[in-house]
Every structure is written in structure tokens, then in C-alpha cells.
Amino acid sequence: MIEATRLTKTYGDRRAVDEVTFTVQPGRVTGFLGPNGAGKSTTMRMILGLDAPTGGTVTVNGRPYRQHRAPLRQVGALLDAKAVHPGRTGRNHLLALAATHGIPARRVDEVLELTGLASAARRRAGSYSLGMGQRLGVAAALLGDPQTVILDEPVNGLDPEGVLWVRRLTRTLAEQGRTVFLSSHLMSEMAQTADHLIVIGRGRLIADAPIAEVIAGAGARTLVRAERQHLLMELLAEAGATLERGEDDELLVSGMEPREIAVAAHSAGLLIYELTPQRASLEEAYLELTKNDVEYQSLALAGKGN
Amino acid sequence: MTTTTRSDGATASARRDGSAVTFARVVRSEAVKLRTLPSTYILLAGSIAAMVAVGALAAGGLVLASRDGHPAADAAIRAVPTAGLSFGQLLLGALAVLLISSEFGTGSIRPTLTAAPRRLGVLAAKALVAALLGAVTGAAAALATHLLVQPILAEENLDYRLDGQADWWALLATGLYLALVAVLAVALGTLLRNSAGAIVAVIGLLFVLPTALSMIPGETAADILRYLPSEAGNQLMATEIGDGELRPWEGGLVMAGWTLTALVAAAVGFRRRDV
Numbered sequence: 001m002i003e004a005t006r007l008t009k010t011y012g013d014r015r016a017v018d019e020v021t022f023t024v025q026p027g028r029v030t031g032f033l034g035p036n037g038a039g040k041s042t043t044m045r046m047i048l049g050l051d052a053p054t055g056g057t058v059t060v061n062g063r064p065y066r067q068h069r070a071p072l073r074q075v076g077a078l079l080d081a082k083a084v085h086p087g088r089t090g091r092n093h094l095l096a097l098a099a100t101h102g103i104p105a106r107r108v109d110e111v112l113e114l115t116g117l118a119s120a121a122r123r124r125a126g127s128y129s130l131g132m133g134q135r136l137g138v139a140a141a142l143l144g145d146p147q148t149v150i151l152d153e154p155v156n157g158l159d160p161e162g163v164l165w166v167r168r169l170t171r172t173l174a175e176q177g178r179t180v181f182l183s184s185h186l187m188s189e190m191a192q193t194a195d196h197l198i199v200i201g202r203g204r205l206i207a208d209a210p211i212a213e214v215i216a217g218a219g220a221r222t223l224v225r226a227e228r229q230h231l232l233m234e235l236l237a238e239a240g241a242t243l244e245r246g247e248d249d250e251l252l253v254s255g256m257e258p259r260e261i262a263v264a265a266h267s268a269g270l271l272i273y274e275l276t277p278q279r280a281s282l283e284e285a286y287l288e289l290t291k292n293d294v295e296y297q298s299l300a301l302a303g304k305g306n
Numbered sequence: 307m308t309t310t311t312r313s314d315g316a317t318a319s320a321r322r323d324g325s326a327v328t329f330a331r332v333v334r335s336e337a338v339k340l341r342t343l344p345s346t347y348i349l350l351a352g353s354i355a356a357m358v359a360v361g362a363l364a365a366g367g368l369v370l371a372s373r374d375g376h377p378a379a380d381a382a383i384r385a386v387p388t389a390g391l392s393f394g395q396l397l398l399g400a401l402a403v404l405l406i407s408s409e410f411g412t413g414s415i416r417p418t419l420t421a422a423p424r425r426l427g428v429l430a431a432k433a434l435v436a437a438l439l440g441a442v443t444g445a446a447a448a449l450a451t452h453l454l455v456q457p458i459l460a461e462e463n464l465d466y467r468l469d470g471q472a473d474w475w476a477l478l479a480t481g482l483y484l485a486l487v488a489v490l491a492v493a494l495g496t497l498l499r500n501s502a503g504a505i506v507a508v509i510g511l512l513f514v515l516p517t518a519l520s521m522i523p524g525e526t527a528a529d530i531l532r533y534l535p536s537e538a539g540n541q542l543m544a545t546e547i548g549d550g551e552l553r554p555w556e557g558g559l560v561m562a563g564w565t566l567t568a569l570v571a572a573a574v575g576f577r578r579r580d581v
Contacts, residue, residue, distance in 0.1 A: 068423070
């Protein structure tokens, strides 16, 4: 379990992470989404005690990371696949990490096997492809058999087989009751892996909800085609729906269920000849979310002008 | 995957016992890192080779001078094993700098501090490993030089045996000196976080600065020179103390003072700054 409370990090005037509060629960995969520069990596570094928060707190399994006596047993993390000395072999890199906890070489070979890196284990890390580097990073994260696993962009650079492997691995870890916190810029990947989403933009928390809710919340629209469209539009606008014109005679309605739309049209004697519920993809939902954040900012400015 | 899961469950509790991070384990981890990099061996070999080679040249010089009718002073003969120290220390210093600066350079400092979050412990472990490496390298190189130059010195009957306490002390003091150099280098690497910058700083402080100061005439330059780490530290190995020179223990303390100051500054910075 990871608990961040009003977590803040400022660099000079810039607030990279701005009073973010969230909880990452065990037993499920929590996705961490946000545009570049949104503060994802900074947040992850603060979770691991690498960067000190300017304000607020963050704990892992009930304690600040630095206070754990055997941190690799509690948390396994992959932050940057390239953060390995290129002159050292992958196996020796893991042996050095393992030595800090008295983890036996047997376990090192075990995680090398598990990550499919056994055959390259005695090659220098400098000769690894990005995908192999990611596997080494995952191997390091699993070394201490931790309760909480934090992976920053784990599928970056992986081939399709590797992507599938990470998906299965994270699912398995969550099913074992572990806390899995995963960042990715690949929405489609996140849609297939995560149960829960935490979205940040410009250092602020935008969403913290089950993935289905995020998709439903942002994208529940209904495509309507009707005769005498302008009359229907007045009617639906009065009922509080948000309307948007699509291509040709298409009308996109949000804020009303398809049945409510049909009832309204029926009571006014209007003919509807298409009524299609549209489910947004996670990608659309995500863009919608971050767009809303931006709109909120400019609206606030406009309000001041009036 | 299922196999692994099962073995995880079966041995997890057993493995959790006694798995806390201890200072001894962090030291072991640092030792693993040191001996698993090719650059370690290259720089170590270079450091020892520089000391032995310069020692051999110095011995050859004494032999030639003696043939020309300039008999070598005893102190000069006994300084042969440490004649190459000013070069050897730079390569060893570079190696010690890299112990920490390469971690910043490659980003591996993050996995390191994720595994061992107590930063002062990590810095202390690196300093200890560097000190041991310096001590062994210094003493071994001085002893090797001593043994290798005896046949050269023997040509003019200048050879000598390690029989006095002072002879043995000079060998051990070489180790002590290089240990202090190594810790100073680790501190500079921690402060500057950049391999090239920190190596330049080590060379500047131990080599360029004393060379430059020794060229400036006058009392002030000489006074400053005396208290620079390399000049003060070299008094550890001195077999004869000239007028106004620091005694071995005084020189050692001055050098240790430099090292300790740098190490404390490094510790404060390392603990406070983000990585």
C-alpha cells in the first residue's frame, strides 16, 4: 500500500507535484497516467525516498521508504532501465543489490530466469537493448519478493512478447495480493492491465477512480440522428444535456441516458432514427480528462476578466 | 510463472528472516561493485605500475649518479619505494572518485539508494572500501617497488634490507597515505557528482596545486605548500625531517584533517540533495 498525503515538490517557482493525495491499494494494478512533465517520475522518486518532498508525506506499507529496515523486501522498483553501470554484467548488478539484504545468489538466478534474461546475465549491461534493460530492471524490482511493486514505463522498448509478459506479470502480482503501481504513456496498454487509475496533470491529481469509471465518466455520449434536429436540440438543452454537432446530421449528446433522450423526443413527437451509445476508449477518456484540466484553468482566468 | 510463485510462497518467510540492511552488507555490496568492473583492474594495475616504474627509474638514477661519483644519501635510497607515489596516487584517486561519481553518471545511484536508503551508510561503506583499497595498494606497491629495485641498487651496493622499524613504517605509511587519498577522492566525487570534474579536482589538489606553489618563491607559498594534503601527507613517509618540515604525525593529522573536512561536506550534501 502506498499513501501520499498532500505530497508536494517544488523546483524554484515550479510546482512539479502539487498537494497530491492518493492511496494505492493492494490486490490490484493501479495505473499512473499523465502527460510528460506531469510529475509522475518525481512522485515515484519521492515514494522511494530518492527525492525529498517539499511538503506532505508519502509512506509505503505504513512507513516512509527510508525507514524500512529491509526496503527491497517491502518495495521493488523499476525507475529507469538505463540506470545500470554499462561495464557491469546484469547478474553482477543484481548481486550487488542483493548483497545489501543478504539475498542469496540463488534468488538472483531465479529472477534472471523469471525475466527471461538468464542467457544474457553474464554479458555487460552496456550491450543490452532497451528491452533487455527493462527486463533487468524488473528483475531488480522482484529481487526481494516485495509486497509493493513500482514500475515506471515498464513496457517501454519491449517487443510484443515482452509487453504481454509484463501484462501477465503485473496481473499475477496483483492477484497474489501485492500492490502494483504502474506508469505508462501507452493508454491501450493501461486499459488492458490496470484496474484503477490515478491521473495527474501539471502536478495535480485529476482523477483517482476505477478504470471503468474513468472511461464511463469521460466518454458516455450518445449519437443521435433525428428529423427536425434543431427542435430536439432545444428540448435536450433545456433538459440539461450537453450537445455537440457531429458529421452531417449527427448530434452527440452527453449528460443524458439514451432512454431519457428517446422519452424526451417521443413526448414532443419528434422522430429519431438513430440512437447509438458510444463508449470512449481510455485514450479518449484520458485526453478528455486532461483537456478538462486545461479548460478549467482558462475558464478561471476568463472569470476574473468579467 | 506458477513454479516461481510457489517457490516464492514457500521460502518468503524464511528469506525475510535476518534480511535487514546492515552496514556490513552495504560494505559487501560495495565490494561486489568494485570487483565487478573492468575499470577497477585497469586503474589498480596502472597505479601500481606507475609507482613501480617511477621507483625503478629513481633507483636507476641513483645508481648512475653514484657511478659518476655522487654517492646517494641514505634518505634518497629509502625514498625510492615512494618515488612514484605522486603519479600512483592520481590513478588510485581516479578509481576512488569513480566509486561514487560513476553511480551518478550512469544513474545507478538510484538502484543503490533504493536498496540501501541510509545514505550516510552508503557513503561510509564506499569510503571504507576505498580506504582499504588504498591501504593495500599503497603498501603492496611500495613493497613491490622495494623488492624490484634491490637488484638495480645492488649494482652500486646501494641495496638494503627491510630491517629497521622505520623501513617497515615507510611501507605501511604509504598505505595509510593512499587510504587517505582514496577517502578524499570519494568525498570529492560525492560533492561534485561528475567523474571528469572530480578527477580534475583530485589532480588539481594533489598534483597541480603543489607543483604550482613550489615554483612560487617566498615564504608564504612555502607555508601554504606545507599544509596542502599531498605535501603534509608525504611527511608520513619521510625518513628525515628537515628544518621547518612537519613531523610524520603532524603531516598525517593535517592530511587527515583535509580528508575529514571533505568527507563531512560530502556527507551533508549527500544526505540533503535529491538524486
